[in-house]
Amino acid sequence: MTVIIRNASVLNEQGVLERKHIVVEKGVITALIDGNQETAGEAEIIEAEGKLLIPGLIDMHVHLREPGFEHKETIETGSRSAAKGGFTTIACMPNTRPVTDSAEVVQLVKEKAREAGLVKVLPYAAITVGELGRELTDFTALKEAGAIGFTDDGVGVQSAQMMKDAMKIAAGMDMPIIAHCEDNSLVVGGCVAEGTFADKHGLIGIPNESEAIHVGRDILLAEATGVHYHVCHVSTEQSVRLIRQAKEIGIKVTAEVCPHHLLLAEEDIPGLDANWKMNPPLRSRRDVEACIAGLLDGTLDMIVTDHAPHSEEEKAKGMELAPFGIVGFETAFPLLYTAFVATGKWDLSLLVQRMTADPARVFRLNTGSLTVGAPADLTLIDLEQEKEVDPAAFASKGHNTPFGGWKLKGWPVMTWVDGKNVWNELK
Numbered sequence: 001m002t003v004i005i006r007n008a009s010v011l012n013e014q015g016v017l018e019r020k021h022i023v024v025e026k027g028v029i030t031a032l033i034d035g036n037q038e039t040a041g042e043a044e045i046i047e048a049e050g051k052l053l054i055p056g057l058i059d060m061h062v063h064l065r066e067p068g069f070e071h072k073e074t075i076e077t078g079s080r081s082a083a084k085g086g087f088t089t090i091a092c093m094p095n096t097r098p099v100t101d102s103a104e105v106v107q108l109v110k111e112k113a114r115e116a117g118l119v120k121v122l123p124y125a126a127i128t129v130g131e132l133g134r135e136l137t138d139f140t141a142l143k144e145a146g147a148i149g150f151t152d153d154g155v156g157v158q159s160a161q162m163m164k165d166a167m168k169i170a171a172g173m174d175m176p177i178i179a180h181c182e183d184n185s186l187v188v189g190g191c192v193a194e195g196t197f198a199d200k201h202g203l204i205g206i207p208n209e210s211e212a213i214h215v216g217r218d219i220l221l222a223e224a225t226g227v228h229y230h231v232c233h234v235s236t237e238q239s240v241r242l243i244r245q246a247k248e249i250g251i252k253v254t255a256e257v258c259p260h261h262l263l264l265a266e267e268d269i270p271g272l273d274a275n276w277k278m279n280p281p282l283r284s285r286r287d288v289e290a291c292i293a294g295l296l297d298g299t300l301d302m303i304v305t306d307h308a309p310h311s312e313e314e315k316a317k318g319m320e321l322a323p324f325g326i327v328g329f330e331t332a333f334p335l336l337y338t339a340f341v342a343t344g345k346w347d348l349s350l351l352v353q354r355m356t357a358d359p360a361r362v363f364r365l366n367t368g369s370l371t372v373g374a375p376a377d378l379t380l381i382d383l384e385q386e387k388e389v390d391p392a393a394f395a396s397k398g399h400n401t402p403f404g405g406w407k408l409k410g411w412p413v414m415t416w417v418d419g420k421n422v423w424n425e426l427k
């Protein structure tokens with residue numbers, strides 16, 4: 001069945017909005033017709049009424065919690081939350097139970113994602129068995145099973161030798177290493193960043209160096225091994241500086257940043273509420289500004305949510321005992337649109353590129369563009385509708401967000417994956 005999305009606003013190559021009718025056949029974009037021309041033939045018509053149509057959002061860092069932590073999220077609920085947030089491709093982290101350190105778990109994740117039938121789910125596999133940092137996993141078997149990269153996200157790989165060995169093998173297989181950068185010897189029980197909030201509440205602060213020291217170490221190891229090295233959730237000025245310098249001299253490093261690290265500083269934390277606790281923690285205003293500058297100049301290649309659902313009981317344990325992490329799918333685009341695009345600070349095309357074409361380029365994905373022949377992974381966004389964030393209404397099982405009650409514009413209203421409608425608010 002042919003689907004025609006009529007009268008959509010589409011960004012052209014110059015980043016200017018144009019009125020188009022988008023024709024989708026057998027899951028693929030087959031034509032982009034000028035809005036003043038008529039469309040012909042039998043088709044299901046979706047009237048976009050001038051709403052923004054972009055390539056489906058891509059999120060290369062998410063936690064779906066299955067297997068093992070289904071009370072926090074499942075692959076199905078996480079996929080639905082992603083679709084609702086306008087995401088069509090997501091890459092899930094291996095810190096499940098069991099850890100995704102065997103071909104069986106990679107296959108299980110793929111199978112569950114297929115059953116859910118919503119978004120494209122790309123599994124990462126662990127670097128070390130059980131993410132324990134003691135021995136490397138079987139990279140060949142994991143790649144064959146469908147893993148798209150290796151990471152111990154949730155913890156840093158503490159041994160430089162272990163990381164170097166992992167990079168050597170990954171480089172030989174043309175696979176990326178994705179790193180959660182955190183030196184445990186510099187963390188010692190901190191739950192928020194060093195700064196005014198930690199001082200005020202007598203909490204141990206996490207220093208910036210705990211992240212940046214791994215970034216610096218790994219950049220040197222990436223230079224030595226030639227691997228594609230990707231830095232997770234960059235949050236410090238020092239990390240941005242190191243990545244910028246490494247890129248300048250041609251080291252194969254890429255990086256991601258989360259909406260919360262672009263929007264919030266530690267001094268914004270209103271009180272001892274664990275919905276403001278995540279890893280890496282909210283840092284200083286100076287770090288926020290450095291992350292924004294890094295995203296604008298391309299030092300940071302892409303935006304990811306680090307969607308990290310936890311149950312209400314777990315988050316109720318308070319700032320020191322609750323687990324790190326916040327949900328992200330259903331607020332990411334409207335948050336960034338409202339804060340940076342609606343205010344005139346960023347071009348809309350930059351925000352869209354960092355959430356679509358850039359992750360697709362870095363991870364060589366066949367999606368992320370609105371061109372004839374591309375898969376019809378599409379998101380329709382209502383830029384005018386203004387609405388408060390209501391965590392109780394999330395499709396995710398996790399309601400752990402610091403953004404509850406924020407008034408935002410730019411809400412995704414329809415999502416298609418390979419031409420199949422997987423979310424529709426307009427019905």
Ligand SMILES: NC(=O)N[C@@H](CC(=O)O)C(=O)O
Binds near residue numbers: 277278280
């Ligand atoms: N980001 C977080 O605060 N938490 C993540 C782990 C991680 O991304 O390191 C989680 O799994 O909950």
Ligand SMILES: [Zn+2]
Binds near residue numbers: 279280
């Ligand atoms: Zn992490």
Ligand SMILES: [Zn+2]
Binds near residue numbers: 062093154306308
């Ligand atoms: Zn993570």
